[in-house]
Amino acid sequence: MTEKKRIRVLIAKPGLDGHDRGAKVIACALRDAGMEVIYSGLHQTAEMIVEAAIQEDVNVIGISILSGAHLTIFPEILNLMKKKKIKNVLLIGGGIIPDEDRTKLKKKGVGKLFGPGTPLQEIVEYIKTHAKLYQVT
Amino acid sequence: MYLPDDLTKLKKEYESWAGQNKVPREIIYTPLDLAGFDYEKQLGCPGQYPYTRGVYADMYRGQIWTMRQFSGFGTAADTNRRYKFLLKKGQTGLSVAFDLPTIMGYDSDHHRARGEVGRCGVAICSLRNMETLLAGIPLDKVSTSMTINAPAAILLSFYIAVGEKQGVAPGQLRGTIQNDILKEYSAQKSWIFPPKPSMRIITDIMEFCAQHVPKWNTISISGYHIREAGSTAVQELAFTLADGFAYVEAGIAAGMAVDSFAPRLSFFFNAHLNFFEEIAKYRAARRIWARRMKEKYQARDPRSWLLRFHTQTAGCTLTAQQPENNIIRTAYEALSAVLGGTQSLHTNSMDETLSLPTEHAVKVALRTQQIIAYESGVTSTVDPLGGSYYLEALTDKLEAGAEEYFLKIDQLGGVVPALEQGFFQREIANSAYHYQQEIDSKKRIVVGINEFVEKEEIPIETLKIAPSVEQKQIRELKKIKQGRDNLKVKKSLEQIRQAACGKDNLMPRFLDAVRCYTTLGEIIQVLKEEFGEYREPPTFW
Numbered sequence: 001m002t003e004k005k006r007i008r009v010l011i012a013k014p015g016l017d018g019h020d021r022g023a024k025v026i027a028c029a030l031r032d033a034g035m036e037v038i039y040s041g042l043h044q045t046a047e048m049i050v051e052a053a054i055q056e057d058v059n060v061i062g063i064s065i066l067s068g069a070h071l072t073i074f075p076e077i078l079n080l081m082k083k084k085k086i087k088n089v090l091l092i093g094g095g096i097i098p099d100e101d102r103t104k105l106k107k108k109g110v111g112k113l114f115g116p117g118t119p120l121q122e123i124v125e126y127i128k129t130h131a132k133l134y135q136v137t
Numbered sequence: 138m139y140l141p142d143d144l145t146k147l148k149k150e151y152e153s154w155a156g157q158n159k160v161p162r163e164i165i166y167t168p169l170d171l172a173g174f175d176y177e178k179q180l181g182c183p184g185q186y187p188y189t190r191g192v193y194a195d196m197y198r199g200q201i202w203t204m205r206q207f208s209g210f211g212t213a214a215d216t217n218r219r220y221k222f223l224l225k226k227g228q229t230g231l232s233v234a235f236d237l238p239t240i241m242g243y244d245s246d247h248h249r250a251r252g253e254v255g256r257c258g259v260a261i262c263s264l265r266n267m268e269t270l271l272a273g274i275p276l277d278k279v280s281t282s283m284t285i286n287a288p289a290a291i292l293l294s295f296y297i298a299v300g301e302k303q304g305v306a307p308g309q310l311r312g313t314i315q316n317d318i319l320k321e322y323s324a325q326k327s328w329i330f331p332p333k334p335s336m337r338i339i340t341d342i343m344e345f346c347a348q349h350v351p352k353w354n355t356i357s358i359s360g361y362h363i364r365e366a367g368s369t370a371v372q373e374l375a376f377t378l379a380d381g382f383a384y385v386e387a388g389i390a391a392g393m394a395v396d397s398f399a400p401r402l403s404f405f406f407n408a409h410l411n412f413f414e415e416i417a418k419y420r421a422a423r424r425i426w427a428r429r430m431k432e433k434y435q436a437r438d439p440r441s442w443l444l445r446f447h448t449q450t451a452g453c454t455l456t457a458q459q460p461e462n463n464i465i466r467t468a469y470e471a472l473s474a475v476l477g478g479t480q481s482l483h484t485n486s487m488d489e490t491l492s493l494p495t496e497h498a499v500k501v502a503l504r505t506q507q508i509i510a511y512e513s514g515v516t517s518t519v520d521p522l523g524g525s526y527y528l529e530a531l532t533d534k535l536e537a538g539a540e541e542y543f544l545k546i547d548q549l550g551g552v553v554p555a556l557e558q559g560f561f562q563r564e565i566a567n568s569a570y571h572y573q574q575e576i577d578s579k580k581r582i583v584v585g586i587n588e589f590v591e592k593e594e595i596p597i598e599t600l601k602i603a604p605s606v607e608q609k610q611i612r613e614l615k616k617i618k619q620g621r622d623n624l625k626v627k628k629s630l631e632q633i634r635q636a637a638c639g640k641d642n643l644m645p646r647f648l649d650a651v652r653c654y655t656t657l658g659e660i661i662q663v664l665k666e667e668f669g670e671y672r673e674p675p676t677f678w
Contacts, residue, residue, distance in 0.1 A: 016237035018326025027677040041675025072252025116457040
C-alpha cells in the first residue's frame with residue numbers, strides 16, 4: 001500500500017534580478033521528470049522563500065541566481081532555515097557562481113550549485129538521489 | 138537565362154540526398170524561391186524606402202558603426218576609470234550598465250539592495266554619483282547609451298544635469314535611454330510600475346525630449362532581452378516591432394504628431410549564432426518598420442521610417458566551458474550585425490558567463506570590432522549579401538513569420554492585453570525550454586558543452602567586485618543627504634507627487650529634484666505611492 005511520494009521542489013528567484021530563463025527551464029524539466037514544482041516568481045526575499053518552502057512543504061529549494069549576490073542570499077536562507085528548524089530540506093542552486101564561492105557555500109551547508117552548461121538530466125538525477133536522503137518518512 | 142523546370146529537377150535531386158531536413162531550410166536556393174521578386178518594392182537602394190538594404194546610402198563608407206561596450210561595475214569612480222580605458226583603446230561611444238538596485242529604483246542603502254550594490258553594474262543613487270561617473274568625459278563630444286528602463290526618466294535627468302554643470306546645453310546632448318518598459322514585462326522583468334503609468338512616463342519623456350533634447354533617442358526598443366530570455370529569431374523580430382508600434386500608438390494617443398517623436402525611436406537587437414538568419418532579421422526589421430510607419434501610421438518625415446539599431450552579440454550563446462571559444466562566437470555574431478547594417482555594436486567579452494569582463498577580455502572584444510571594421514573589407518560595399526537567393530528568401534520568410542505574430546497579438550487585443558494574458562512570456566519560455574532540450578539531446582551542438590568537451594578546464598582570470606563597494610556607497614549617500622538642502626528636496630518631491638497625480642509633464646519636476654540631490658530612491662518611492670507597483674503572476678508554462 002505504499003504510494004510513491006512525489007518530490008516537491010520550490011524553484012525561487014531571489015533578489016532584484018529578473019532573468020528567469022534558467023529558473024523556468026529548470027522548472028519545466030523537473031515537472032517533466034515527475035516532480036511537483038512550485039515556482040516562486042520574481043524578486044523574492046530570503047524570508048519569502050523560506051516561508052513558501054514551509055507552506056508548500058517542499059523537499060527541495062532550488063535557487064536561481066545570476067546577480068552576484070549569492071554570498072548574501074544563501075547564508076540568509078540557511079540562517080532562516082535553521083531558525084525555523086527546517087532540517088529535512090535540500091537547498092541547491094544554479095547560476096553564475098565562481099568556484100571559490102561555491103566552496104564557501106558548500107562548507108556552510110548548501111547542496112550542489114550548478115553552473116552554466118549543465119545538462120538538465122544531471123540536475124534531475126541529483127535531486128532524485130539527494131532529495132530522498134532528506135525526505136521525511 | 139535559367140529554365141525553371143531544370144531548377145525544379147535540380148532541387149528535387151538535392152533534396153533526395155539531403156536526408157531529413159532538420160532545419161526548415163531548403164538545401165539550395167534558386168530564382169524559384171524569389172518568384173515575382175520586385176527589387177524596388179522589396180529592397181530599394183540603400184538609403185531608400187523601404188530601407189531593406191540599409192538606412193543610409195553610403196553606410197560604413199560614410200561612417201563606421203559606433204563601437205559601444207556596455208560597461209559598469211562597482212562605484213562610479215571604478216566605472217569612470219573603465220570608460221577612460223575603453224575610450225583610450227578606440228571605443229567611440231559610452232554605454233552604461235547600472236547595478237540591479239539602480240535598475241529597480243532603490244538607493245544603495247535600501248534593505249532590498251543588500252548584496253547587490255555595484256555587482257552587475259554601477260551604483261547610481263544621486264547626481265553626485267553621475268558627476269563622478271562622467272568626470273572628465275565631454276558630453277558634447279561623446280554619445281552615451283544608458284540601459285535603464287523603469288527609472289529611465291530620472292537617470293536621463295541626472296545626465297542632463299551633469300551636462301548643465303559641464304556647460305553643455307540639453308540640445309547638444311546625444312545618446313539613448315533604453316526606456317523600453319514593454320519588453321520588461323515580457324522578457325527582462327525589471328519593472329516597477331504597472332503598464333499604464335509606465336507608458337505615461339514614457340510619453341512624457343518623448344514629449345520633453347522632442348522640445349528640449351532633440352538629439353536624444355528616447356526609447357531603444359529592445360529585442361535583445363527577448364532573445365536572451367529564450368525566444369527564436371522570428372519571435373524577437375515580431376515582439377520587438379510590436380512593442381515599437383505600441384509606443385507609436387501611445388504617442389499618437391497622447392496627442393503628439395507621429396513625426397514629432399518617431400525619428401527619435403531607435404532599436405536594439407541581439408546577434409545570435411545562426412549567421413544568415415540574423416542578417417535576414419535585421420533586413421526584415423527595417424522593411425517592416427518603414428512600411429508600417431509610412432502606410433499605417435501615416436508618417437511623412439522619412440526619418441520616421443528609418444529603423445536605426447544597436448546590436449549586442451548574444452550573451453546566451455557564450456559558454457563557461459573553454460571560454461576562449463567565446464571570442465570566436467562573438468566575432469561571427471558581430472559580423473552578422475555588420476552585414477545586417479547595424480548603427481552601433483557591443484561585442485561580448487569571453488569571460489561574461491563567469492563575471493563582468495576584465496580589462497583584458499573587454500579589450501579583445503573591442504579589437505574584434507576593430508578587425509571587422511578595418512581589416513575584413515566587409516565595410517566597403519553596402520549590403521553585400523543583398524540579392525542572394527537564400528538571404529532574400531530568408532528575409533521574406535522572417536517578415537511573414539513576424540506578420541503572423543502581429544495578427545495573433547491583434548487578436549489578443551494588442552501588446553498590453555497580450556502581456557497581461559502572459560502570451561509573450563509563455564511563447565518565450567516554451568522556446569527557451571525547447572532550445573535547452575535540443576542541446577541536451579544533441580540536436581543542437583554546442584562546442585565544449587555537448588561535443589568537443591575538455592576533461593580539464595583551464596581557468597581564466599575573472600573580475601572581482603570588492604565587498605567594500607556597498608559600504609563605500611552607503612557612506613557617500615549619507616554624506617550627500619547631510620550636505621544638501623533638505624527643505625528643497627522635500628518640496629521637489631511634493632512637486633513630483635502633484636505632477637504624478639495630474640497631467641503635467643513629469644520631466645521638469647524630475648530635473649528640479651535631481652539638481653538639489655534628491656536621490657533616485659526617494660523619487661521612485663513617491664511615484665510608487667501614486668502609481669502602485671506591478672506584480673507578475675508566477676507561472677512557468
